[in-house]
Amino acid sequence: MTATTSQRELFQFLEDRFACAQACTECARACALRASLVDPDGTPEQELVRRKGIMCAEVCDATCRVLSEQNHLDEESIRVQLEWCRSVCLESAHVFDQYPGAEDSAKVCRECAQACSDFMATLV
Template identity: 75%
Template sequence: MFRFLEERFACAQACTECARSCAVRASLVDPDGTEQQELARRKGIMCAEVCDATCRVLSEENRQDEDGIRVQLEWCRTVCLETAHVFDAYPGAEEAAAACRACARACTTFLGTLR
């Protein structure tokens, strides 16, 4: 039980950090830029929203079933990895890409406690 709670908290923290980093990164992209810049902006916004939602799910008092939590974590992990890949193409976005990867790892670790 202790490991479960510890991993859940670590995942929620990683999601919060990723949401913050992605929101900041998205705000720095020129909205009238190239198609690639627009992709980075949209991915950053989406990742911030998914991570924020995941953090909220993890913070709830077991009001959601384990299958629902698993789906949310898998969605978050996928979006984070996709966003990190997009951010890799931008100098200065290394911190945001690292936060995305850390969140994906935390989701993977927490998923392991659900099995």
């Protein structure tokens, strides 16, 4: 028995949604870890890295919840959440690029931003 086109589209949509949620989870972990490694009483540069890490972790976590839970958000609300996450991830990646040792965190943030962009492209 083969799946109908609408079933295949639904499966693809759910797979894409899960992939984006997974990227958000990985980014939230990486950013929370990055923030925890920075001295809260450090230099202004360190404080910026810490704040961006915390903010990115919180936004990615919220986005993952929106994507993972059965909710009644309309497509536009999901799109707004994805755009917010994408934007925060790119900002965080830029800050992490300037901080020695944070390259892996920057990479994970960019991957999450790309996953958000990819999933937004599937929304009609």
